[in-house]
Amino acid sequence: MHALVPKESNDTSREGTLTLGIVKRTEDDLTQWLATESGFISGLCHYDSEPVVLEPYQQALLDNRSRFRWVAKSRQVGFSFLFALEALARCHLRDGHTAVFVSYNLSDAVEKVLIARQVYEELPLAFKKKLVTDAKTELAFESNAKGRRLSRIISVPSKPPRGKRGDAYLDELAHYVNDREVYTGSTALILRSHGQLTGCSTPLGRRGIFWEIASQELRKYPHHTRQQVPWWLCRFFSLDVRRAAVEAPLMSTEERVVRFGRPVLIEQFDSLPQEDFQQEFECLLRRRVLQLLALRAHPPVHHRRATARPGHLRCARAPGAPGGGLRHRPHARPLGAGRLRGGGGPLHVPHAEELRGRPLRGAGGPSAPLPLRPARGAPQRRPERHRHEPRGEPRPRLPPGGGGELHERVQGALGDRLQNSAPAPRRHPAARA
Incomplete structure (x- = not known):
């Protein structure tokens, strides 16, 4: 092995000049290098x-x-x-x-x-x-x-x-x-x-x-x-590594690709979006804004039937904290109609553009509007529908206490039907066999 080391010149007429001399390495130096x-x-x-x-x-x-x-x-x-x-x-x-x-x-x-x-x-x-x-x-x-x-x-x-x-x-x-x-x-x-x-x-x-x-x-x-x-420090991608190490960091991505990039790298630059190319080849972090999806956060709903009044009323309750499940497609109600309750309840999330400009409750903005539906446990007044009544026809809205000619006719017809119909005799289980 050989090494080039500077040696001082003996010529006094040219002060400050250096000449290069060759110093041979020994076998020990070769062994240490290997x-x-x-x-x-x-x-x-x-x-x-x-x-x-x-x-x-x-x-x-x-x-x-x-x-x-x-x-x-x-x-x-x-x-x-x-x-x-x-x-x-x-x-x-x-x-x-x-x-x-x-x-x-x-x-x-x-x-x-x-x-x-x-x-x-x-x-x-x-x-x-x-x-x-x-x-x-x-x-x-x-x-x-x-x-x-x-x-x-x-x-x-x-x-x-x-x-x-x-x-x-x-x-x-x-x-x-x-x-x-x-x-x-x-x-x-x-x-x-x-x-x-x-x-x-x-x-x-x-x-x-x-x-x-x-x-x-x-x-x-x-x-x-x-x-x-980055890519410009590799000789397989860069035409001039030494100059690129000094000049490329001060250039834009397109300028350094045109100035120092080999044809294979230029093909990569033309095949990728600029932010993807910067992350994959220039060690730059990509910054993207995540958008909210059109999801409806809702826990599993359990149905039960309450018989507090004549007829059956189908109710729904959602136990647990909100967010137990996700349902796609936006909900028809606006965001202000949703509510959070202590025992859990639905949370409707509309599109991302609907969230912009809406003040948050408790953050200094105006108070949220009142819920459109009564809270859990409140009495619900819904018109009763007979099970044989077709759903497509409109129903008359009766006052809470009843009244009206139509109401009296319906009550009279139901009373006559109950009086004329005799109860069916009950048969013993042994007689059925």
């Missing part, structure tokens, strides 16, 4: 029969010795590939090392083990450890030294990796359904092993534990080191 993760990957690892070339941001992650590493990244910039290489290098450089991958689903978990397995096959034979476990979600390597300790690579879908210790890689953490539970169950893995916890993901809105740690808007996380990798 003993690091970046040296092992760059010097020994091949993928698809080509040597692995690390990006500057990948090299920065390998050199980061913090206990908590947090990376907000663009899509397809090679961090899942880097995690597999780092785990493979540490399994060969250390005895008894364990690396645990936590992925979004099972297929992603299998993919990381497959990458590590392929790179292992292309390692020089003199540096290989013996592969004793070769499964879809686990690789185990036996040490060449005395003791024959095992180093493992374990990959699991999105669940807390309890019962293990070592390095933990939480890939695409923002997209987990149980992201907070996975993060809480993964922090203890690095306690006794002096390992590292790495959280890496493409952002997914202003939610979840990944956003909380990356932005620190809710509280501070002082022990986490943060790294942000």
Whole structure:
């Protein structure tokens, strides 16, 4: 190995000038370089029969010795590939090392083990450890030294990796359904092993534990080191990485795509809405306004029949707190007609546009209008309908105390019918048989 170092010039006529000299490295320097993760990957690892070339941001992650590493990244910039290489290098450089991958689903978990397995096959034979476990979600390597300790690579879908210790890689953490539970169950893995916890993901809105740690808007996380990798830092997407690292953050999205984007990235920009492109490739959080759906919040309704007056009256009551169930389609009554009661009751939610401009009761606005229906338990006056009376015809509205010629005719007809009809004789149960 060679290195270029500055040397002072002996020519007094040109003061302040420097010349470059070549200093040869020794075998010990080469050994020390190969003993690091970046040296092992760059010097020994091949993928698809080509040597692995690390990006500057990948090299920065390998050199980061913090206990908590947090990376907000663009899509397809090679961090899942880097995690597999780092785990493979540490399994060969250390005895008894364990690396645990936590992925979004099972297929992603299998993919990381497959990458590590392929790179292992292309390692020089003199540096290989013996592969004793070769499964879809686990690789185990036996040490060449005395003791024959095992180093493992374990990959699991999105669940807390309890019962293990070592390095933990939480890939695409923002997209987990149980992201907070996975993060809480993964922090203890690095306690006794002096390992590292790495959280890496493409952002997914202003939610979840990944956003909380990356932005620190809710509280501070002082022990986490943060790294942000947009598309213009990757040589597969950017035409000039060095200039883009300086100039692209000061440009708009369209300007930097036109100035530094390769054709494959320009196709992505034309195929996605701008806010989706910013979130997937520029690590910007998407802000969308959620609209209320046309739902009717209503608990389950139980029907009962009351016989306080002649005839049957069908009543409905809704026990429990409001919101026990959801019914689609807006209700015909306006919002002011709904009410909340201590024992529960219906809560009608109209369209979102109907909520705008309506004052809230108890918040300084005018008082809500009186309910259109009587409260529970109040006497209800409803005109009685005979069971044989057709529903399509209008019914006469009688006064509460009765009266009128029609009322007297109906009462007289009912009395004559009851007097003329004799009760049917009751038969003994034994006679029916």
